[in-house]
Amino acid sequence: xxxxxxxxxxxTQLSQMLxxxxxxxxxxxxxxxxxxxxxxPLARAxxxxxxxxxxxDIAARLVCERSYVTSLADELEQRGLITRVPGEDxxxxxxxxxxxxxxxxxxxxxxxxxxxxxFRRLDATQRRxxxxxxxxxxxx
Amino acid sequence: xxxxxxxxxxxTQLSQMLxxxxxxxxxxxxxxxxxxxxxxPLARAxxxxxxxxxxxDIAARLVCERSYVTSLADELEQRGLITRVPGEDxxxxxxxxxxxxxxxxxxxxxxxxxxxxxFRRLDATQRRxxxxxxxxxxxx
DNA sequence: TATTGTTATACTCTATAACTATA
DNA sequence: TATAGTTATAGAGTATAACAATA
Numbered sequence: 001x002x003x004x005x006x007x008x009x010x011x012t013q014l015s016q017m018l019x020x021x022x023x024x025x026x027x028x029x030x031x032x033x034x035x036x037x038x039x040x041p042l043a044r045a046x047x048x049x050x051x052x053x054x055x056x057d058i059a060a061r062l063v064c065e066r067s068y069v070t071s072l073a074d075e076l077e078q079r080g081l082i083t084r085v086p087g088e089d090x091x092x093x094x095x096x097x098x099x100x101x102x103x104x105x106x107x108x109x110x111x112x113x114x115x116x117x118x119f120r121r122l123d124a125t126q127r128r129x130x131x132x133x134x135x136x137x138x139x140x
Numbered sequence: 141x142x143x144x145x146x147x148x149x150x151x152t153q154l155s156q157m158l159x160x161x162x163x164x165x166x167x168x169x170x171x172x173x174x175x176x177x178x179x180x181p182l183a184r185a186x187x188x189x190x191x192x193x194x195x196x197d198i199a200a201r202l203v204c205e206r207s208y209v210t211s212l213a214d215e216l217e218q219r220g221l222i223t224r225v226p227g228e229d230x231x232x233x234x235x236x237x238x239x240x241x242x243x244x245x246x247x248x249x250x251x252x253x254x255x256x257x258x259f260r261r262l263d264a265t266q267r268r269x270x271x272x273x274x275x276x277x278x279x280x
Numbered sequence: 281t282a283t284t285g286t287t288a289t290a291c292t293c294t295a296t297a298a299c300t301a302t303a
Numbered sequence: 304t305a306t307a308g309t310t311a312t313a314g315a316g317t318a319t320a321a322c323a324a325t326a
Binding site: 068089091 | 315316317318319320324325326
């Protein structure tokens with residue numbers, strides 16, 4: 001096996017490790033969401049609503065269709081976690097956290113941060129090493 | 141904001157970057173699978189079949205139920221990519237790639253490796269830096 | 281005419297539970 | 304009795320297409 005193939009094999013192994021890390025993170029997130037009585041998609045949505053946002057923007061950030069955001073918003077509204085606030089452009093509706101929603105979102109965000117692998121398994125030095133590598137991986 | 145909160149915020153940001161990298165990788169994999177006419181779950185399964193394996197083992201490696209492996213195997217068999225070979229223990233069936241299946245798997249694996257972000261965006265030095273960090277994140 | 285959100289519908293992925301055939 | 308695979312069914316998550324209101 002040549003040098004090129006070695007590097008390919010190493011890259012493949014590292015990619016798999018990256019996937020494993022994120023799978024673990026997602027499973028942690030699912031546990032946290034469940035502990036607050038939320039399906040994962042609702043928990044994901046609520047985490048984006050730090051500030052009120054048009055449904056179209058939520059769709060962009062969740063990388064999903066507008067129609068799906070409608071159904072998420074319906075569920076969140078039924079649970080009393082958000083309200084639909086009309087925008088200045090009257091086609092637009094701003095999803096806005098209620099008091100209960102804000103409280104829940106803060107609790108979820110705090111739990112996610114504290115339990116994150118990056119926080120628990122890496123020290124400050126290691127996190128500083130990781131950052132530029134991830135930036136490199138994400139450059140377009 | 142205290143030092144602890146800074147570190148929490150930094151960890152959260154790094155976690156998000158990790159997720160973004162993997163989302164990108166998954167989207168690349170989906171594109172590759174589609175270019176070979178395969179739904180993602182079938183492509184994932186075929187990638188595990190380097191060597192014939194009992195369906196139970198495939199379920200373990202895909203982290204799914206045995207019944208789902210049955211349906212994946214049905215699809216792969218219909219497409220002529222695998223056959224079910226009886227094991228010595230006659231309850232067991234070994235999923236075994238056909239010639240066409242082997243060829244397809246090799247092409248997919250090669251495409252995934254070459255297009256991986258880790259391979260394309262990081263040099264050998266950076267990959268050596270990344271590895272121990274990922275190991276640290278994955279230690280139990 | 282283009283865009284926002286909604287509705288109705290349908291699809292993909294995956295699990296659960298009951299079953300069979302071996303062991 | 305326990306295990307491997309199968310069958311039938313159901314659920315979660317998400318998309319597509321046609322539509323109403325507004326720009």
